[in-house]
Amino acid sequence: MSEAHRAGFVAxxxxxxxxxxxxxxxxxxxxxxxxxxxxxxxRHRILGVVTGEGWQASFLDTPxxxxxxxxxxxxxxxxxxxxxxxxxxxxxxxVDGDRWTDEDETALARVKDSGIPAVLVINKVDxxxxxERLLPVIERLSKLHDFIAVVPLSARREQNLAPxxxxxxxxxxxxxxxxxxxxxxxxxxxxxxxxxIREKLTLAVHEELPYGISVxxxxxxxxxxGRLALNAIIWVxxxxxxxxxxxxxxxxxxxxxxxxxxxxxxxxxRRVHLELWVxxxxxxxxxxxxxxxxxxxxx
Numbered sequence: 001m002s003e004a005h006r007a008g009f010v011a012x013x014x015x016x017x018x019x020x021x022x023x024x025x026x027x028x029x030x031x032x033x034x035x036x037x038x039x040x041x042x043r044h045r046i047l048g049v050v051t052g053e054g055w056q057a058s059f060l061d062t063p064x065x066x067x068x069x070x071x072x073x074x075x076x077x078x079x080x081x082x083x084x085x086x087x088x089x090x091x092x093x094x095v096d097g098d099r100w101t102d103e104d105e106t107a108l109a110r111v112k113d114s115g116i117p118a119v120l121v122i123n124k125v126d127x128x129x130x131x132e133r134l135l136p137v138i139e140r141l142s143k144l145h146d147f148i149a150v151v152p153l154s155a156r157r158e159q160n161l162a163p164x165x166x167x168x169x170x171x172x173x174x175x176x177x178x179x180x181x182x183x184x185x186x187x188x189x190x191x192x193x194x195x196x197i198r199e200k201l202t203l204a205v206h207e208e209l210p211y212g213i214s215v216x217x218x219x220x221x222x223x224x225x226g227r228l229a230l231n232a233i234i235w236v237x238x239x240x241x242x243x244x245x246x247x248x249x250x251x252x253x254x255x256x257x258x259x260x261x262x263x264x265x266x267x268x269x270r271r272v273h274l275e276l277w278v279x280x281x282x283x284x285x286x287x288x289x290x291x292x293x294x295x296x297x298x299x
Contacts, residue, residue, distance in 0.1 A: 006172040007056040008089035013111060015103035017041075018094045019123040023155035024048045024061040027165070031267070032185045032192075033061045034199035041202060044295065045084050047186045049179045055169040056177040059092075060084040085110060090171045091118040092164075093145075097125045097137055097152065112145055117171045120147045121164060126154040190217050191295075193264055197232050197276070200259040204252055205244060212237040212285060213245070214294045218277075227271045230264075234278045235294070237285065242278050253278065 012020045021033035021041065028048040034041060046061040062084045085091060091111045095104055111118050120141060128134045134152065142150040149167035153160035179186075194215040201213060219231035236242050246253045257276045264272040284290035 003054060004174040005054055005056075005176055006169055007058070007175040007177050008172040009058045009060055009084075009087055009178075010090045010092055010168055010172075011060045011062060011085045011088035012092050012094055013062055013085055014094035014107050015101060018096045019155045020061050020094050021046070023094060023121065023123065023153075024059055026155045026158045026161060027057075027059060028184050030184060032187070034195045034202075036199055036202045038202055041199070049184050050165065051177065051179075051181050052165065052169060055172060056179065056181075057090075057165070057168050057172065058178055060088060085114050088114070088116060089173055090168055091116055092121055092168070093118055093147075094121045094123055095141065097122045097128045097134065100141075108144060117148045118145060119164065119167050119171075120145070120150045122150065122152040123155050125152045126157055126159070189268055190220055192267065193217055193220075193230060194232065196263050196267065197234070197256070197260045197274075200256045200263070201234065201245065204256050204259075212241055214284065214296075216294060223273070227273050228268060229273045231275045231277065234276060235281050235284055235290075236278060237281065237283050239280055242280055245278050 012024060014020055017038070021035045024033050024046065025031050025035065025048070027050050029050075032048045033046040048059045048061060050057045050059065091114055093107060093111050095107075122134075122138060122141060125134055128137070138150060138152055148171055149163070151160065151164045151167065153164060155161075185192075194217050198213060198215045201215070214235045216233045216235060217230060218233050219229065221229040223229055234245055236245060244252075245256075247255075253276055257274055260276075261272050261274045264274065281287075281290055284294070
């Protein structure tokens with residue numbers, strides 16, 4: 001008799017900036033979650049589906065779990081992370097192979113509390129120097145919990161992903177596939193477009209401004225010539241932030257728009273005409289109505 005098909009949800013959890021989104025993109029084989037070097041880039045639950053022979057894993061990329069969530073936005077992000085963990089069949093705790101922090105402890109405690117099978121991923125092992133340092137790190141971290149597997153890997157280099165998928169697929173419950181074989185995410189093109197714009201803007205500014213930025217697609221219109229016309233609003237919290245986003249003579253906004261448009265052309269498979277507008281909504285990250293409008297509802 002053939003083995004039963006396995007399928008289920010897998011929560012990628014960990015503190016901010018350990019590489020969860022990079023890992024999700026590597027596993028899926030295409031970009032479904034934006035990536036920047038700045039913490040808390042991921043603000044929503046992002047689904048990425050990986051289908052193998054006899055199994056399907058639906059990965060949930062979550063915002064980084066962090067303490068001192070003083071703002072409404074931060075609390076919504078924590079809710080999104082914990083909500084994904086609550087509905088998962090397997091947890092993947094992602095840590096940085098080069099350091100361990102109090103926020104790692106918080107994420108580990110959440111995984112333990114969930115009571116579901118957990119895999120430990122030690123990411124960024126390509127940065128551990130000398131390599132001899134890695135073995136004691138693996139030994140120490142593997143004792144923190146009764147993990148079903150401990151997998152050192154490099155998500156950025158897409159190295160050693162196969163053992164992770166093998167461990168996860170074996171731990172999933174017997175179940176038919178949840179999503180069609182050719183589906184890789186449940187997020188709309190409209191959502192992905194807004195995220196790409198936010199990614200390019202986050203990469204372009206170096207102040208703490210990214211945490212006060214949200215992007216909303218206002219116009220999505222298919223043109224007769226096959227082009228897609230997009231108008232997007234970049235929301236900031238203060239007038240001073242608006243000047244930073246626009247840049248001297250509008251240079252930064254033009255650069256962000258160009259970078260976003262080029263990626264959207266490829267992502268959406270058609271030419272995109274993109275217009276960006278910057279507007280102020282005072283302290284939107286602490287305004288529940290604004291958070292709901294921008295999609296920060298804890299999912």
